[in-house]
Structures are given as structure tokens and as C-alpha cells.
Amino acid sequence: MTELQEDYPQEGEVRIPSGCAISGIFSRNGKRFGGQDAIRSIAVMHDRSNGLGGGYAGYGIYPEYKDYYAFHVFYYDNDAKNTCEKFFDEHFDVINLSKIPIRKHPRITDEPLIWRYFVTPLPTKLAASQLDEEEYVVRCVIKVNTDIKGAYVFSSGKNMGVFKAVGFPEDVGEFYRLDEYEGYAWTVHGRYPTNTPGWWGGAHPFALLDYTVVHNGEISSYDANRRFIEMFGYRCTLQTDTEVITYMIDYLHRKQCLTLDEVAHVIAAPFWSTIAMMPEERQKEYIYLRNTFASMLITGPFSIILGFNGGLMALNDRLKLRSLVAAEKGDMVYLASEESAIRIVEPDPDRIWYPRGGEPVIVTLSETGKKVVAAESK
Amino acid sequence: MAINYLYPDYEVIRNQQRCINCRVCERQCANEVHRYDEELKMMVSDESKCVNCHRCVALCPTRALKIVKTDNTFKENANWTGEAITDVYRQAGTGGVLLASMGTPKNYPVYWDRMLINASQVTNPSIDPLREPMETTTFLGQKSAKIRRNPDGSINTKTTPQLKLSVPVMFSAMSYGSISYNAHKSLALAAQKLGIFYNTGEGGLHEDFYQYGPNTIVQVASGRFGVHPGYLKAGAAIEIKMGQGAKPGIGGHLPGAKIVGDVSKTRMIPQGTDAISPAPHHDIYSIEDLRQLVFMLKEATNYEKPVIVKIAAVHNVSAIASGVARSGADIIAIDGFRGGTGAAPARTRDNVGIPIELALACVDRRLREEGIRNNVSIVIGGSIRNSADIVKAIALGADAVYVATSALIALGCHLCRTCHLGKCNWGIATQRPDLVKRLNPEVGSERLVNLINAWNHEIKEMMGGMGINSIEALRGNRLMLRGIGLTEKELQILGILHAGE
Ligand code: SF4
Ligand code: SF4
Numbered sequence: 032m033t034e035l036q037e038d039y040p041q042e043g044e045v046r047i048p049s050g051c052a053i054s055g056i057f058s059r060n061g062k063r064f065g066g067q068d069a070i071r072s073i074a075v076m077h078d079r080s081n082g083l084g085g086g087y088a089g090y091g092i093y094p095e096y097k098d099y100y101a102f103h104v105f106y107y108d109n110d111a112k113n114t115c116e117k118f119f120d121e122h123f124d125v126i127n128l129s130k131i132p133i134r135k136h137p138r139i140t141d142e143p144l145i146w147r148y149f150v151t152p153l154p155t156k157l158a159a160s161q162l163d164e165e166e167y168v169v170r171c172v173i174k175v176n177t178d179i180k181g182a183y184v185f186s187s188g189k190n191m192g193v194f195k196a197v198g199f200p201e202d203v204g205e206f207y208r209l210d211e212y213e214g215y216a217w218t219v220h221g222r223y224p225t226n227t228p229g230w231w232g233g234a235h236p237f238a239l240l241d242y243t244v245v246h247n248g249e250i251s252s253y254d255a256n257r258r259f260i261e262m263f264g265y266r267c268t269l270q271t272d273t274e275v276i277t278y279m280i281d282y283l284h285r286k287q288c289l290t291l292d293e294v295a296h297v298i299a300a301p302f303w304s305t306i307a308m309m310p311e312e313r314q315k316e317y318i319y320l321r322n323t324f325a326s327m328l329i330t331g332p333f334s335i336i337l338g339f340n341g342g343l344m345a346l347n348d349r350l351k352l353r354s355l356v357a358a359e360k361g362d363m364v365y366l367a368s369e370e371s372a373i374r375i376v377e378p379d380p381d382r383i384w385y386p387r388g389g390e391p392v393i394v395t396l397s398e399t400g401k402k403v404v405a406a407e408s409k
Numbered sequence: 410m411a412i413n414y415l416y417p418d419y420e421v422i423r424n425q426q427r428c429i430n431c432r433v434c435e436r437q438c439a440n441e442v443h444r445y446d447e448e449l450k451m452m453v454s455d456e457s458k459c460v461n462c463h464r465c466v467a468l469c470p471t472r473a474l475k476i477v478k479t480d481n482t483f484k485e486n487a488n489w490t491g492e493a494i495t496d497v498y499r500q501a502g503t504g505g506v507l508l509a510s511m512g513t514p515k516n517y518p519v520y521w522d523r524m525l526i527n528a529s530q531v532t533n534p535s536i537d538p539l540r541e542p543m544e545t546t547t548f549l550g551q552k553s554a555k556i557r558r559n560p561d562g563s564i565n566t567k568t569t570p571q572l573k574l575s576v577p578v579m580f581s582a583m584s585y586g587s588i589s590y591n592a593h594k595s596l597a598l599a600a601q602k603l604g605i606f607y608n609t610g611e612g613g614l615h616e617d618f619y620q621y622g623p624n625t626i627v628q629v630a631s632g633r634f635g636v637h638p639g640y641l642k643a644g645a646a647i648e649i650k651m652g653q654g655a656k657p658g659i660g661g662h663l664p665g666a667k668i669v670g671d672v673s674k675t676r677m678i679p680q681g682t683d684a685i686s687p688a689p690h691h692d693i694y695s696i697e698d699l700r701q702l703v704f705m706l707k708e709a710t711n712y713e714k715p716v717i718v719k720i721a722a723v724h725n726v727s728a729i730a731s732g733v734a735r736s737g738a739d740i741i742a743i744d745g746f747r748g749g750t751g752a753a754p755a756r757t758r759d760n761v762g763i764p765i766e767l768a769l770a771c772v773d774r775r776l777r778e779e780g781i782r783n784n785v786s787i788v789i790g791g792s793i794r795n796s797a798d799i800v801k802a803i804a805l806g807a808d809a810v811y812v813a814t815s816a817l818i819a820l821g822c823h824l825c826r827t828c829h830l831g832k833c834n835w836g837i838a839t840q841r842p843d844l845v846k847r848l849n850p851e852v853g854s855e856r857l858v859n860l861i862n863a864w865n866h867e868i869k870e871m872m873g874g875m876g877i878n879s880i881e882a883l884r885g886n887r888l889m890l891r892g893i894g895l896t897e898k899e900l901q902i903l904g905i906l907h908a909g910e
Contacts, residue, residue: 249533251875252882259885262780287556293564302542312563319566322548325881331533332876350541350878352534
């Protein structure tokens with residue numbers, strides 16, 4: 032870190048608004064493809080980023096290790112690495128570890144040490160914790176990120192990975208050699224923070240387990256959401272919208288077992304006037320969700336693409352204050368902030384549409400896709 | 410004795426050139442200040458009786474009257490102020506406790522006025538409430554901790570009872586007896602028209618008002634006046650009054666003079682007897698006892714009504730609130746020390762308790778730290794004066810606010826702070842039929858509806874400015890607030906940053 036950067040408040044010490052571009056590509060049939068399409072797509076929206084952060088999430092990229100949690104970690108020095116690796120050894124069986132391969136890039140500088148670990152919880156530790164496996168992993172990741180100075184786990188799901196850096200997103204893609212990975216889904220983010228020198232961990236996607244979120248917007252409900260979700264053991268250390276949105280989705284989807292559709296109707300709940308016009312049974316359900324999870328309503332502009340094992344969900348705020356476009360071609364699905372970002376990859380989509388505010392677009396692997404993904408992993 | 414003589418605080422100034430001797434002021438002043446002097450052929454006044462309620466000023470057809478603070482003064486002394494001296498004279502003369510009413514007039518910090526609200530620009534658009542929906546509907550009650558599903562996979566939508574408010578504002582407890590029939594009726598009518606609630610206070614519910622039950626909160630206080638099964642079932646919610654901000658730690662006292670006719674019937678006590686509410690509930694000496702009463706009331710009403718526990722803001726309010734949140738109560742109402750009262754010992758009113766802003770901030774934080782904020786809704790009161798106070802209260806963490814003084818002001822109260830004398834010239838804090846009829850409930854309720862609607866517009870305007878289009882996204886959103894002129898400690902307690910940060 033340069034001296035100049037130390038003079039600025041770091042990410043997490045202050046809240047930094049930012050505008051952004053997002054894009055997502057998905058093969059319903061589980062066909063794997065390289066990261067270059069995502070790179071091309073985000074490059075079109077160059078002006079929506081300002082070189083202070085870009086990143087990708089790829090799904091289905093580690094079939095050979097599909098049963099292991101893939102941790103991607105930034106280290107700012109060797110001490111942090113040693114401490115963190117000791118922590119990993121105490122809590123996990125580490126099957127494989129390596130540096131994440133990079134290609135030196137003129138516009139990407141000051142990189143930290145970037146490592147990857149494939150791990151599985153130590154059975155004795157897991158049993159002693161009385162937690163389910165995922166919760167155990169989540170707590171360990173949060174522990175590293177809050178307690179080990181200079182270490183930051185930025186990806187922690189199975190058979191997926193996040194790659195991010197300070198720079199323009201297309202440069203970040205080249206830096207991480209994403210053309211050498213193959214996945215059935217990619218999301219990408221270009222960041223436009225307004226007042227930060229940028230920190231690698233602060234780039235997006237933000238990830239927890241296999242949930243990744245790329246987000247464009249600035250939510251006005253931030254502190255209401257944050258103070259609520261922190262009641263359930265989450266710590267919003269980065270103070271970014273993406274972080275709090277990811278935690279809320281994790282809480283609602285993983286812990287409360289809501290369907291993604293229901294999750295969408297909590298965080299981008301329909302207006303009361305819309306609910307009043309629904310048939311009685313649905314009305315009851317919507318009132319229940321809105322009332323029960325009132326503090327998880329997100330207001331202000333946002334468009335997000337949520338990635339998870341087996342699918343993507345795109346969602347807009349209920350007023351649609353941020354652009355979001357969706358398109359289909361065969362089994363392929365494209366989601367992006369701008370239509371041009373889709374057309375550069377697929378000039379001739381079968382269908383292109385603008386999802387309504389608050390109405391999620393949820394795409395998941397087809398039966399074929401599921402089989403394909405499962406088979407590849409063998 | 411000459412030392413008992415106290416120069417009146419206010420002087421009645423009559424412009425004799427304007428006065429037409431119509432004697433309106435004489436008829437209007439229940440304190441008998443004005444009188445027509447047959448010999449002088451002019452109106453004269455005895456200002457020693459004047460409480461400065463402005464009834465005469467407002468009704469004088471020729472604008473001949475004004476009330477001014479007297480410039481008669483003791484020798485200047487910052488410590489022994491005129492008030493401090495006269496209080497000693499009074500008590501030396503009577504041997505009694507000094508009584509007062511309404512909220513404390515003392516110059517304590519008003520933290521609402523030390524907080525500023527945010528607005529969005531550029532990175533996040535503001536929202537125009539005239540063009541886009543702007544939602545202020547609020548539900549009060551416990552929130553389910555865990556989603557349950559029916560066999561068919563649909564969500565089980567059964568919840569504990571909830572109160573639905575169209576605006577996060579309710580009229581707080583004022584008993585029939587301390588205020589008049591017409592004042593109560595005004596509140597009930599307005600609550601019904603607005604889709605909110607008013608609160609009976611501890612005086613029972615007049616039989617005429619059972620029809621407003623769906624918009625009524627019935628209170629159970631330590632005196633248990635007027636409490637019977639029909640009463641409990643009549644309301645939409647039940648409030649257990651454990652404390653009151655204006656007089657924490659002490660009970661209530663409604664003088665026998667106000668216990669007349671229907672008031673005595675409604676309270677279920679004989680005419681002319683003083684209605685004394687003990688300081689504690691004599692069946693609640695601990696938090697377990699409170700829990701029992703909560704569940705007793707729930708049993709009595711088939712678990713159909715939310716139970717509110719009202720506490721006064723005192724030093725350890727967060728610990729108390731945490732106990733209440735685990736007592737089975739659905740809603741906690743916290744009353745700050747600037748809150749009003751029909752009658753309280755002046756020393757208690759002016760010295761006991763803490764400001765509601767600080768109490769709210771620490772209770773909300775404590776409940777969140779303990780992960781039980783969703784067990785209860787928080788309603789706060791104790792001098793909410795306008796819509797900006799409400800926006801700030803919600804941003805600090807309140808679900809809704811209680812207002813009483815503002816509601817009375819809307820009905821004509823001029824804050825003369827002599828409610829305990831029972832001669833309210835505005836027909837509010839009195840049982841004298843000739844005074845009560847001065848307040849027309851239709852007009853009164855209309856004014857209350859206007860006030861709350863006006864506030865609702867302003868709340869929406871400010872929410873839109875912040876880019877928030879639903880009140881729940883404002884709740885506890887402390888990032889929307891900045892302190893101004895506050896110390897580190899105050900900011901820390903309020904959980905907000907300073908302006909410029
Ligand atoms: S008490 Fe009220 S009505 Fe009577 S003189 Fe004073 S201001 Fe006028
Ligand atoms: S209610 Fe009546 S007596 Fe009480 S302060 Fe208001 S005007 Fe005065």
C-alpha cells in the first residue's frame with residue numbers, strides 16, 4: 032500500500048457511494064465457456080467504471096474439486112499469510128493450495144499476494160461446533176476477515192470462484208487469465224466509486240459461500256438493512272451495499288429457506304397498493320413477508336445479479352431506478368446494465384426484454400444442465 | 410402575611426381605546442380575571458388569577474387584549490431566580506408539594522433540534538412523493554422469528570396480533586377525567602378517520618366510545634380504574650402503564666372535583682373521591698410479575714390483542730426495555746421526560762427521567778445487540794412536536810410515535826400548564842360542562858386529521874428527499890442523521906455521526 036493510500040480512509044472505515052456496470056451470462060444446459068465473453072461484455076460499458084474496481088464470478092469452474100470449498104484469499108504480507116494458513120489448518124482439511132495464476136498487466140499494479148485453497152471442514156471441529164457445514168464455513172470466513180489483519184477471503188463457495196482487483200474490469204479479466212477457465216455462468220462488475228483510492232477486497236462481486244452479488248446502484252436503506260442483519264451475526268465490515276445485500280440474501284435464502292422469488296419480494300417488496308389488488312391468498316403471503324422482514328426492504332436505486340450454484344437471479348429496485356436488460360438465445364441467458372453489453376456477445380438474441388422493477392428474473396440449470404454439470408464433476 | 414404576596418407572573422394589558430365593553434372576556438375566562446366595573450363603566454382585570462391561556466385574547470372582537478410577562482422583578486440573581494424564590498415562598502406558606510402540568514418547561518437540551526436529516530443527490534436520486542408511491546404504513550407487533558410452511562409448501566402466514574397504522578403516529582394516553590368528553594371524542598373520531606389509534610389512558614372507556622374500539626388502545630394502569638372484561642375486549646390493543654415520562658416513579662392523582670357524573674361511572678369509583686393510582690402496580694414487583702400480567706391480559710382476550718407495555722425513560726431504561734421485550738409484550742412504549750401530564754409534582758416533572766432521544770437510541774441499540782429487536786415494536790413519546798421529530802425518531806429506531814401535547818394544541822390548548830386546576834378555558838382539561846362544550850368534537854377531530862395529514866405529507870417529502878420510498882427503510886437508518894453541536898459522548902449514545910463527517 033502506498034503512503035498516499037494510507038492517508039485516505041480505507042474501505043470499511045467510511046461508506047463510499049459508487050455507480051457501476053454489471054453483466055451476467057448463463058448456459059441453462061450447463062455448457063461451459065471461457066471468461067472472455069464476460070470480459071467483452073463489460074468492456075463495452077467501459078465508461079460506467081472508473082478503473083477503481085472490477086471483478087468476476089465464474090460457476091462450474093472447478094469440477095475436479097467440486098466437493099471442496101474454494102477459498103480465494105488476498106494477503107498483504109507474509110505474516111498475514113502465515114497466520115491465516117495456520118487458522119485454515121486448524122479448522123479445515125486443505126486438499127490443495129496454490130497461487131492464483133495471473134498475467135502481469137500494465138494497468139494493474141500493487142497487487143497483494145493472491146492464493147487459492149480447496150478445503151473441507153475438519154470433521155471433529157465441525158462436530159464440536161454444532162453448526163451445519165455451511166454455517167461453519169461462513170463463521171470461519173468472517174473470523175479471518177475481521178480478525179486477521181492483512182488477510183481477506185474474497186471467495187468461499189464450491190465449484191465457483193470470484194476474481195477481482197482494482198482496475199478496469201476488462202483488464203482485471205486479463206490479469207486473472209479468465210480465458211483459461213470454463214464455467215456455465217459468469218457475472219462481472221465494473222465499479223465507479225466516487226471517492227476512494229480503491230482496495231482490492233472492496234471490488235465486486237461480493238461473495239459468501241456460493242452466493243455472489245454484483246450490484247449497480249446506491250441504496251438509501253443501507254443503515255436500516257445493516258443494523259437489522261447484524262442482529263443475526265453478520266458484520267458489515269466493508270460498509271458497501273453489495274455486502275449487506277449478500278448477507279440479506281444469505282439470511283433469507285439459506286437460513287430462512289425462502290425461495291428466490293420470495294427473497295425478491297422481501298427485498299424489493301411490491302407497494303402496498305399493488306398488494307391490495309392481489310387475490311386473497313397471495314395478498315396474505317405478501318403482507319406477511321413485508322411485515323415480517325420489514326427491515327430488509329431495500330429502497331433507492333439498485334440492479335443486482337445474484338449468482339449461486341446452478342443459476343442466476345437479476346433484480347431491480349421496485350421503481351426501476353437503474354437500467355437492467357435481459358435476453359435469451361437458445362439455452363443462453365444474458366443480463367446486463369445495457370443492451371449493448373449483450374449485443375456485443377450475442378448480436379441476434381431470440382428475445383430481449385426489460386424486466387419490471389421488483390420482478391426477479393431467475394434462471395436455473397435445466398434438467399440436462401444439471402446432469403451435465405454433475406457428470407463433468409466426476 | 411406580606412411575605413406570602415406574590416406578584417402575578419403575567420399582566421393583562423387592555424387597550425381601553427379599543428375595548429367596547431362587550432364582556433366577552435368576562436364570560437370566557439373561567440379564572441374570573443375580567444369584570445365589568447359599573448362605576449368606572451369599563452372592564453377591569455385581576456391579573457393575579459390569570460394563567461395566560463389566551464382564551465380572552467383569542468376571542469376579543471376588537472383585539473383589545475394582550476397578556477405580557479411582567480417586568481416586576483426580584484434583584485437579578487442567576488442562582489436564586491425569581492422562580493426559585495417564589496417556590497420557597499409558596500411552600501413555606503402552604504407546606505405542600507408544588508403541582509404542575511404539561512411537560513417540563515425547563516431548558517434541557519432538545520436533541521431533535523441537534524440532529525439534521527440527509528438528502529440524496531447525483532449518486533442516488535431523490536423521489537418525488539407527488540409522482541411516485543411513498544409508503545408510511547406501519548405494522549406494530551412481534552415479527553415471526555422463523556418461517557413456517559404449510560404441508561403444500563406455502564408460507565404459514567399466521568402471526569401474533571398486529572396493529573396496522575396508516576401513519577406511524579398514535580395519540581397517546583390521556584384519560585377521560587383528566588381531559589373532557591369532547592376532547593376524547595375528538596381523538597377517537599380522528600383516530601378512526603386516520604386509520605390510527607388513540608389511547609384511553611387509565612380512566613376507563615366511556616360507553617359512548619365503544620364504537621371506536623377498532624381504533625382504541627385501552628390502558629390498564631396501577632389504579633385499574635374502569636378495567637373489566639368488556640373494556641379489555643373493546644379495544645384493538647391493551648396497554649399496561651408501568652410509568653410515565655413526566656412523572657417516573659410516582660402514580661397518578663385525579664382530584665375528586667374532576668370525578669363527577671360519567672367520569673365516576675366510567676372509572677367505576679364514587680363521585681367526588683380522589684382517584685389515586687399507586688406508584689407501582691401492586692401485583693408487579695418484578696419482571697416475572699409483569700410477564701404474568703401480560704399473559705393474563707392475553708388470556709382474557711384470547712390472544713387476539715397486542716399488549717403494549719409503557720415505561721418511562723429513566724437511567725436504566727435499556728435494561729428495563731430488554732426485560733419487557735422478553736416478557737411477552739408485543740410493543741414497548743417509551744415516554745421521555747419532556748412528556749406531558751395532567752398533573753404532576755413539579756420537582757418530579759422537572760428533574761426525574763431522561764430525554765426520549767437518548768432513551769430511544771440506547772434501547773434500540775440494546776435490543777439489537779441482544780438480537781431481540783424483532784420481538785417488539787418500539788413506540789416513543791414525550792414531546793414530539795412536528796414531522797421532523799418523527800422522521801428523526803424513526804431514523805433512530807422507533808417504529809412509531811405517540812403524541813399527546815401536539816394533539817391537544819391542535820384542539821386549542823395554549824399550553825398554560827394549569828390542567829390540574831380543572832378550569833381549562835379551551836374545554837380540554839376540564840369537566841365543567843360550560844367549558845367542555847367550547848370544544849366541538851367534529852371541528853376538533855377535523856383539526857387533528859389535518860395535523861396528522863400535514864405531517865404525513867412532510868414525512869413523505871423528507872423521505873423522498875432521502876431517496877427512501879417506504880417508512881421501513883427509514884427505521885433505524887441512523888446514517889440519515891447527523892449531529893450538530895453535540896459532544897463525542899452524545900454522538901456515541903445516539904449512534905450517529907457529526908455533521909461534516
Ligand atoms: S386566564 Fe386566560 S382567559 Fe383569563 S384572563 Fe388570563 S388569558 Fe384571558
Ligand atoms: S389543556 Fe387547557 S389547561 Fe391544560 S395546558 Fe392546555 S389550555 Fe391549559
